[in-house]
Amino acid sequence: MYDANALRRFKADIFQALAHPTRIAMVELLRNGEFSAGKLIELLKLEQANASQHLSVLRSKQVVVGRKEGNQVFYSLRDPALIEVLDSLRRYFQRHIAGVRATLKKISKLEARER
Amino acid sequence: MYDANALRRFKADIFQALAHPTRIAMVELLRNGEFSAGKLIELLKLEQANASQHLSVLRSKQVVVGRKEGNQVFYSLRDPALIEVLDSLRRYFQRHIAGVRATLKKISKLEARER
DNA sequence: TGTATATATTCTATATTTCGAATACTCTTA
DNA sequence: TAAGAGTATTCGAAATATAGAATATATACA
Numbered sequence: 001m002y003d004a005n006a007l008r009r010f011k012a013d014i015f016q017a018l019a020h021p022t023r024i025a026m027v028e029l030l031r032n033g034e035f036s037a038g039k040l041i042e043l044l045k046l047e048q049a050n051a052s053q054h055l056s057v058l059r060s061k062q063v064v065v066g067r068k069e070g071n072q073v074f075y076s077l078r079d080p081a082l083i084e085v086l087d088s089l090r091r092y093f094q095r096h097i098a099g100v101r102a103t104l105k106k107i108s109k110l111e112a113r114e115r
Numbered sequence: 116m117y118d119a120n121a122l123r124r125f126k127a128d129i130f131q132a133l134a135h136p137t138r139i140a141m142v143e144l145l146r147n148g149e150f151s152a153g154k155l156i157e158l159l160k161l162e163q164a165n166a167s168q169h170l171s172v173l174r175s176k177q178v179v180v181g182r183k184e185g186n187q188v189f190y191s192l193r194d195p196a197l198i199e200v201l202d203s204l205r206r207y208f209q210r211h212i213a214g215v216r217a218t219l220k221k222i223s224k225l226e227a228r229e230r
Numbered sequence: 231t232g233t234a235t236a237t238a239t240t241c242t243a244t245a246t247t248t249c250g251a252a253t254a255c256t257c258t259t260a
Numbered sequence: 261t262a263a264g265a266g267t268a269t270t271c272g273a274a275a276t277a278t279a280g281a282a283t284a285t286a287t288a289c290a
Contacts, residue, residue, distance in 0.1 A: 008136035008143075011204060016134040020278085021123035024130075028123075037237060050279060052238050057277090062211075071236050071287050081207045088203040089126060092196045096177075135248085152267060165249060167268050172247095186257050186266050 014085075017061035022046065022054050026075075030064060031083055034076035037066075129200075132176035137161065137169050141190075145179060146198055149191035152181075 018024055025044050029035055035043075041051045055075060058064040063082065066073040077083070133139055140159050144150055150158070156166045170190060173179040178197065181188040192198070 004140075005136060007208075008139045010208070011139050012134050012136045014204065014207070015130045015139075019127050019131040019134045021120060021127045024123045024126050025119075038235095041237095047280065048237075049239085049281075053278080056238075066237095068237095068286095073237065079207065079210060081210050084203045085200065085207055088199045089129065092129070092194065092200055093122075093125070095194060095196050153265090156266095162250065163267075164251075164269085168248080171268075181267095183257095183267095188267065 013061050014063070017058055017063045020054065020057075022050075023058055026054065026058065027063065027077065027082070027086065030075060030077050031086070034067070034074045036072040036074050038072060040075065128176050129178070132173055132178045135169065135172075137165075138173055141169060141173065142178065142192065142197070142201065145190060145192050146201070149182070149189045151187045151189050153187060155190065 018027065022044065026040055029040060029043060037051065037055060040046070040055075041048055044051070046054075055064065055066070058075075059066065062078055064075045065078045066075050068074075133142065137159065141155055144155060144158060152166065152170060155161070155170075156163055159166070161169075170179065170181070173190075174181060177193055179190045180193045181190050183189075
């Protein structure tokens, strides 16, 4: 039997990989199939270096794989089963939607004030 | 329609809450019902302050709620739907179990060497 | 070969997370 | 009220994460 702690570190790593809005956005896009790094950058309006760093995190945590084709690198989810994880989180959110909405509203107001 | 970015920040926050082995361990224990802070500390062999800080993270991200009873605080999952998220991650891991095992083995060896 | 394009890496500054030690708070009970 | 138990918070140090600028690498193509 393997160390339960090591297993938890693995789980924590996966969560960590997803613990950034940009990386969530990337993974959500990749649900629909593969995208080149450049396309991800364009769609998400990111700095090239920043995007590359986030992709590097996703790669190192084995969340995505890159397929090199000529000049470009096409990324896709390493295992679509990850989508299930995201979907269950989505359901979790839907159950909390009232609370989430209230908080989103608060945030919008705060952000409006900051402008 | 609310800001997709704000929603992603929320999701990222939940993942962040779970992005630490100790917090994963706590949540996994709480699957089985509520535990006092002291019991969690005992079962997970944690420093009191450290445990309290991790619980504070889980509280602030709305993952757990504390119920005060006399001297102690009993924690439980705020919404058992979170279990579904953990379960789907578990399935994800099972699918990758071969790769995970190999990596765990590597880690065990490294750790053995470090001792 | 030289140049342009796509992507990755390195560097630096800053912010955030984590830990343990110390301290504070809040009940209970003597 | 004082003492003790259970928790939480604060503080300082170390580690890690993030962003943007600069640089490097790899491939295509003139």
